[in-house]
Amino acid sequence: MVHSQRILDTGWTLSCARPVGAPNLPQSIPAKVPGTVHTDLLAARLIPNPYLDLNEIAVDWVGRCDWRYELAFDWHDQSAGTVELVCPGLDTFAQLVLNGAIIGETANMNREYRFDLGGLLRDGANTLSILFESAWTRGEALAKQYEPRPNNYPGPANLMRKMACNFGWDWGPTLVTAGIWKPMRIESWSRARIAQLRPEVTLQGAAGKVRIHAEIDGQGEGMSLRASVAGVTATQPIGQGALDLTVPSPQLWWPHGLGSQPLYTLDVELLDESGAVTDSWSRQIGFRSLRLDTSADDVGTAFNFIINDVPVYICGANWIPDDCFLPRVTPERYAARILQAKQANINMLRVWGGGIYETDAFYEACDKAGMLVWQDFLFACAAYPEEGDLPAEIEAEARDNIVRLMPYPSLVLWNGNNENIWGWFDWGWQDVLEGRTWGKGYYLDLLPRLVAELDPTRPYWAGSPYSGTMDIHPNDPAHGCSHVWDVWNDVGYEHYADSVPRFCSEFGWQAPPTWATLTQSVHDQPMTPTSPGVWHHQKATIGNDKLLRGLSGHLPTPTNMDDWHYATQLNQARAIRFGIEHWRSHRGLNMGAIVWQLNDCWPVTSWSAVDGYGRLKPLWYALRAAYHPHLLTIQPRGEELHLFAVNERTLFWRGPVTVKRLRFDGTVLAEWTHWRLCADRLDVASLAIPSHVATPGNPREELLVATMHDSVAHHWFAEDVELDLPEARADLSITRDDADWLVTVTAHSLLKDLCLFVDRIHPEASVDDMLVTLLPGETRTLRVQCAVELNAAMLCQTPVFRCANQLR
Structure with a gap:
């Protein structure tokens, strides 16, 4: 028989099995699988949204109760050889009961469990029940079992295999979940199945190598494994070790910015003596070499x-x-x-x-x-x-x-x-x-x-x-x-x-x-x-x-x-x-x-x-x-200021670079051009900025601006609290570009770190750039996506229009 499966994703109900501090609840409510107790209660309008206001505290009781998921389903395939319930994600402490018989327990939300249903499935109506014990309750028992262990955050996460941040973190709420968080299924198979498959994907020179390690459940004697990728196919009897494939000159998989991401489908099939496929496995893989250099140096x-x-x-x-x-x-x-x-x-x-x-x-x-x-x-x-x-x-x-x-x-x-x-x-x-x-x-x-x-x-x-x-x-x-x-x-x-x-x-x-x-x-x-x-x-x-x-x-x-x-x-x-x-x-x-x-x-x-x-x-x-692949930045080195060109591209980056010292009104006080700064590929180049440019006359009202092609770096000689930033003055004009708005800002004064907070106008509005610094006379066009009509009066008002000049 060919390996088959049935997804158990509809027809579930949820009930409270141990109502610790719970309000009056219906006997049961519909449950969505995959899902959680919290989201089912939300859908039934039995709890407020815990993300709003102080509602997190009001729903704390949910994590302290025990909960039962139940599913009634029909089963008619009595010809199946081995039938297993496969549970890739049960959160966390669960007891599973089929037709009144306990089939297993779980204690880890991070792993897959398989339970043999042989002899327990009935022809016709069946009932599957999963009782989830509160992680808080189990945590109390575990705390008695284990002597105290340090934990930076409240809760027993270090005593169990449950998502630690469920119990609260310095950015997250305490919402202790339970439920079926990944799809469950019934798998049926006879004789043998692929229990585990591990493809080691490497490069050997220009060739791609795939070494496949397979573990087979059942009686695999006499069966074979067939694998194919990128037009290359190999077959090998079970029990003869790893199956190797060699792909001549595959395209390499790269991190973005360094190359493309070609993926190849790797298909693996389990064949019986007649060549019939009884089980299969398929993933996309990529060919690339990898090592972590941790060598010692000076x-x-x-x-x-x-x-x-x-x-x-x-x-x-x-x-x-x-x-x-x-x-x-x-x-x-x-x-x-x-x-x-x-x-x-x-x-x-x-x-x-x-x-x-x-x-x-x-x-x-x-x-x-x-x-x-x-x-x-x-x-x-x-x-x-x-x-x-x-x-x-x-x-x-x-x-x-x-x-x-x-x-x-x-x-x-x-x-x-x-x-x-x-x-x-x-x-x-x-x-x-x-x-x-x-x-x-x-x-x-x-x-x-x-x-x-x-x-x-x-x-x-x-x-x-x-x-x-x-x-x-x-x-x-x-x-x-x-x-x-x-x-x-x-x-x-x-x-x-x-x-x-x-x-x-x-x-x-x-x-x-x-x-x-x-x-x-x-x-x-x-x-x-x-x-x-x-x-x-x-x-x-x-x-x-x-x-x-x-x-x-x-x-x-x-x-x-x-x-x-x-x-x-x-x-x-x-x-x-x-x-x-x-x-x-x-x-x-x-x-x-x-x-x-x-x-x-x-x-x-x-x-x-x-x-x-x-x-x-x-x-x-x-x-x-x-993180831009071409970064221009001005940094101190000892008593000097240096200009750095950091290049994360695969081609060298070179060109003239100009550094100007300006007053905030745009007056150029000093200027220096180096005609050929060259940063090799995946490297950094630097230049010392001459002191007559790098040394301010009045640090409260001057800055450095370095340009190289489209890259710009600003350097301020003091912090904002010590700068004489001018009153922000600018004009805004708006035009339509299909569904977007083009907002052109013309600066009449220095504008430092300009932002348009268009979400203040409409919650789903967005802008393509922020933290823009403009000198007097410079312009920048920003693209805004917004579902409502925009005008300049909306955009130029605080707190939509903001720049550092306004913080006083």
């Missing part, structure tokens, strides 16, 4: 991704779950968010260890977009026991996901954990643990062994941050990958310039979401930075205090809500751009920056560039500029 230890023998500078962003309710993140939403990353010149997303292994749709979209993926194993900011049932669950989870994700060419790193090795060194864990386990065995033994066994083509790194050895501090900037959080937490963003990490895999700065998102989710009257709803949507400890402290020395202290919103968003954008440009000017020593974070899971004040409703904050535009 400074310390490198951390450099080499793709197709090319050292790639990583312009990255950290990725968190895009919604607290995971099934709401559709393939279309993944593709849209990854496109936003790509358009910001981001070439790597780090899937952070406090979330999930994303669904296949995420990695498929990354493959197509040329977006590199750094994948954390799911450990974050806590000590994890290495006793009891946890190690077996962790191994099963790791095996499952390594095998599932290894076909994707975008995946370039397996990382052991987020900040746990750092925590053991610096966060007082050693005294608290008193010799108890904390996860070291996972990061330094189990996980590297599993990667070496299952996916030897990819590098493994034990943690982020990690120096490469327990003999060197994990956050030593001279070694491996580092996190830079003292800047946001303790000092001003100018301190990004204090060091040059070999690779910075986390750093960030906070700001509120867009105005449209803020007002869509918070309805305080009046709305202030500390009004109840705004305050509730700020999850970081003393986060608002840090926002204001971060303005000190840079921007004036805001005195109203509109100024607070703009100033903090502007400061976030400037802080991150400052750090990235500093590090990129040291290209070679530093080979990557991964900002915290690209996205949000709900509407919140956070470190994101794209807010919880998918809208772009000013930071997104700053990232697009700071």
